[in-house]
Amino acid sequence: MVYKAEYIWIDGTEPTARLRSKTKIVKDSVSHDDLPIWGFDGSSTNQAPGDNSDCVLKPVAVFPDPIRGGDDVLVLCEVLLIDMTPHPTNSRAKAAAIAEKYAADECWFGIEQEYTFFKDGRPLGFPVGGFPAPQGFYYCGVGADEVFGREVVEAHLEACIEAGIEISGINAEVMPGQWEFQVGPLGTVEVGDHLWVARWLLYRIAEEFGISATVDPKPVKGDWNGAGCHTNFSTKAMREGYDAIIAACEALGTRADEHVKAYGADIEHRLTGAHETAPWTEYSYGVSNRGASVRIPWQVAVDKKGYIEDRRPNANMDPYVVCGMITDTICGAAAS
Numbered sequence: 001m002v003y004k005a006e007y008i009w010i011d012g013t014e015p016t017a018r019l020r021s022k023t024k025i026v027k028d029s030v031s032h033d034d035l036p037i038w039g040f041d042g043s044s045t046n047q048a049p050g051d052n053s054d055c056v057l058k059p060v061a062v063f064p065d066p067i068r069g070g071d072d073v074l075v076l077c078e079v080l081l082i083d084m085t086p087h088p089t090n091s092r093a094k095a096a097a098i099a100e101k102y103a104a105d106e107c108w109f110g111i112e113q114e115y116t117f118f119k120d121g122r123p124l125g126f127p128v129g130g131f132p133a134p135q136g137f138y139y140c141g142v143g144a145d146e147v148f149g150r151e152v153v154e155a156h157l158e159a160c161i162e163a164g165i166e167i168s169g170i171n172a173e174v175m176p177g178q179w180e181f182q183v184g185p186l187g188t189v190e191v192g193d194h195l196w197v198a199r200w201l202l203y204r205i206a207e208e209f210g211i212s213a214t215v216d217p218k219p220v221k222g223d224w225n226g227a228g229c230h231t232n233f234s235t236k237a238m239r240e241g242y243d244a245i246i247a248a249c250e251a252l253g254t255r256a257d258e259h260v261k262a263y264g265a266d267i268e269h270r271l272t273g274a275h276e277t278a279p280w281t282e283y284s285y286g287v288s289n290r291g292a293s294v295r296i297p298w299q300v301a302v303d304k305k306g307y308i309e310d311r312r313p314n315a316n317m318d319p320y321v322v323c324g325m326i327t328d329t330i331c332g333a334a335a336s
Contacts, residue, residue: 110184264314
């Protein structure tokens with residue numbers, strides 16, 4: 001007997017990487033914990049030239065496959081060169097090194113993934129040749145005149161739960177056809193693993209409905225909210241005291257330009273200073289302020305401990321890059 005293993009990896013497309021996957025038939029004598037490496041054509045994924053095209057997939061996280069069921073699995077992989085070293089596009093390996101360096105800080109992340117459904121070349125819920133009513137009632141809305149794509153969202157939620165993804169919630173967002181799911185709390189690397197597989201499930205399930213999902217940070221120009229990936233973060237010290245909260249906010253400000261450049265392509269189209277964003281050229285933080293770069297939740301200010309929300313990352317960000325940088329910046333500053 002055999003089972004199916006869907007090998008999933010992140011390609012080398014720039015400026016925003018894409019997900020790829022292919023199916024391996026595995027004998028049931030091979031356990032899910034002992035899946036083999038596999039090869040692929042890197043020249044077709046922007047990861048190798050045609051005259052030296054072989055790349056390697058190394059399984060790093062395995063999830064039950066909620067689509068195929070049975071013993072079938074989803075296998076998240078790192079991309080390696082043929083000498084078994086990390087490929088230059090392998091951001092997970094870099095994040096893992098940072099996570100190991102600061103393991104004693106016990107970093108936790110919760111990521112809010114916004115995305116937008118499209119059908120027939122326009123956002124789901126947008127009328128042909130025009131625009132819907134202005135945003136205002138769509139956020140966490142209910143009713144066929146306010147919410148579009150709920151059947152896909154519910155199917156995705158169930159799939160994530162069945163797969164063991166650490167999904168913690170969903171909600172309709174500010175623009176028609178725009179939604180959000182949250183993943184975490186998890187560690188620096190693990191949250192990236194779960195987010196990438198949750199993204200893959202979103203795209204795959206939306207196929208069944210003839211709908212596409214995009215993480216474009218500004219899917220519709222004009223007076224519409226963009227799509228972000230707000231990243232919530234805490235260390236053990238932050239969960240125990242407020243001084244560490246303020247120190248974390250100050251530390252992020254010392255490398256603000258570097259972070260913004262790594263927080264997703266076209267970030268200047270979303271971080272305009274309008275639509276609940278701070279300008280991409282400025283850094284700020286504040287309590288309960290959704291117009292700041294970094295928000296300290298009001299309850300954290302009351303309790304004098306907890307976490308912070310970096311509101312700058314785009315919906316199209318790489319969680320390994322973002323979470324690795326936040327860990328390095330905040331924990332590095334605390335250690336100095």
